Amino acid sequence: LLLLLYGLLSSCFGGNFTTNRRLAARTDESGPKVRGSPFDQRLSIYFSNPRAVSFLLTSRARAFGSGHFEWVPILDGAKLATSGAVKPPAARWMSSLFPRHIYLTARDQAMNRFVAFAMPTSLALRKLDGYAPLWRTTHDRRVLPMLVADEYCDAVFSGELSGNLGARWHGPVLRNYWDDSTVGGLVKYVPLGPRFEFPVVKASELKPPAARKFLFNMMASLDTNSARQALADSLRRIMASPDFFPKSRGGIWGLLPSRGYLHTTDTWQKALPTEMVEGQAVPTKAYRDVLLDSVFTLCPSGHNPETFRVFEACEAGSIPVVDFSTKAGACVNPWRPFVESNAPFIWVRDWSDVGTLLAVLQRDPARVARIQADVKRWYVGFMSTSARQVETSVRSHLAQWLVEAQSMGLQSAVERGRSGSDLPGAV
Numbered sequence: 001l002l003l004l005l006y007g008l009l010s011s012c013f014g015g016n017f018t019t020n021r022r023l024a025a026r027t028d029e030s031g032p033k034v035r036g037s038p039f040d041q042r043l044s045i046y047f048s049n050p051r052a053v054s055f056l057l058t059s060r061a062r063a064f065g066s067g068h069f070e071w072v073p074i075l076d077g078a079k080l081a082t083s084g085a086v087k088p089p090a091a092r093w094m095s096s097l098f099p100r101h102i103y104l105t106a107r108d109q110a111m112n113r114f115v116a117f118a119m120p121t122s123l124a125l126r127k128l129d130g131y132a133p134l135w136r137t138t139h140d141r142r143v144l145p146m147l148v149a150d151e152y153c154d155a156v157f158s159g160e161l162s163g164n165l166g167a168r169w170h171g172p173v174l175r176n177y178w179d180d181s182t183v184g185g186l187v188k189y190v191p192l193g194p195r196f197e198f199p200v201v202k203a204s205e206l207k208p209p210a211a212r213k214f215l216f217n218m219m220a221s222l223d224t225n226s227a228r229q230a231l232a233d234s235l236r237r238i239m240a241s242p243d244f245f246p247k248s249r250g251g252i253w254g255l256l257p258s259r260g261y262l263h264t265t266d267t268w269q270k271a272l273p274t275e276m277v278e279g280q281a282v283p284t285k286a287y288r289d290v291l292l293d294s295v296f297t298l299c300p301s302g303h304n305p306e307t308f309r310v311f312e313a314c315e316a317g318s319i320p321v322v323d324f325s326t327k328a329g330a331c332v333n334p335w336r337p338f339v340e341s342n343a344p345f346i347w348v349r350d351w352s353d354v355g356t357l358l359a360v361l362q363r364d365p366a367r368v369a370r371i372q373a374d375v376k377r378w379y380v381g382f383m384s385t386s387a388r389q390v391e392t393s394v395r396s397h398l399a400q401w402l403v404e405a406q407s408m409g410l411q412s413a414v415e416r417g418r419s420g421s422d423l424p425g426a427v
Helices: 002-012 017-025 049-055 062-063 089-095 099-107 111-115 130-135 158-162 224-241 283-293 308-315 335-338 356-362 363-417
Strands: 039-045 069-075 116-119 144-147 173-175 187-189 214-222 258-263 294-299 317-322 346-349
Touching: 039 049, 039 363, 049 062, 049 069, 049 116, 062 069, 062 363, 111 346, 130 214, 187 363, 214 224, 214 283, 224 356, 283 294, 283 308, 294 308, 294 356, 308 317, 308 363, 317 356, 317 363, 346 356, 356 363
Parallel strands: 039 069, 144 173, 173 187, 214 258, 214 294, 294 317, 317 346
Antiparallel strands: 039 116, 116 144
């Protein structure tokens, strides 16, 4: 009888009941790792747009976190299930088990760019789970939703957050882009971080301000915010004036570089080119090299003030210059996490006097060196705090899920066994 009960419990909890029971008993982020495994928990993350979940797809989530979590990326192709080609039956039901498929089916295809899901890899969905019950219970609370690409804070998931759709998200819900009216309680903020295409910068690559080639850079598409065009025009006038910035004199620690780097495109590009092409975005390697060689990186807002560029500049040791006043749709106080953490950026109300500001900073290399050091310290602290807050939320959620599942899972497993519907296989 004991063996039968253990088998039923193992079936309910993805064959990993013992490990998950230990997880439920240990929700603090500093606990010891599970013996024999480098991680406490492996979490699969199902997504359609890798850039939108960049922070969790690179080694940064683990490096800035406790090191006890591994995020396993799974490109979710469920949205392609009705795109013409007929798939074999097995492929059809397996693709329909992806967590996002149920939401795409129930909410409409437009949701595919706004939501990703994470869940413990050992608790994979199975055919026997059934679509309707999973939709009503958010996959038996195994799934953690993540709101991405919601740069305007459009509240597209207000029904799930409030429970008005009858499919309340039990939490936590992770989201990019801060919004005072959304973040808090159930919803946890996750910074964008650098794009997944941006290789991690090593300490050996960082240069002091005086050793860099450019005083500033701006690399951006112009169609995502009208302020970008005005800034680009201003920079072109400045760069055309040979005496605007005093020239550096070799061997004299008096002046920072005087050159600037400007590259703009008329429209935003989803895919980055591999070589420099006129009128197209800067390839990732060249873009990264410019950041590593720039004292300042101008970060005009896009659809939202929080951009990948801010984090990439910080990691490359290039001081971000950001505009504080830009609005982003319905987002309330989008800069709050940066302001409250005392981000040592160069903050401007608008870009009208950016040339004069840069000229003043150029003449004070000691101050600039201090700011660069502050930026590096802030970046590590900010990203570490964010990563560990996510881990704490995940641990708490999984522990609570296990407690609830223990009270309901056994009866469910018995019913499934009687019906003969338990088929092998997992996604």
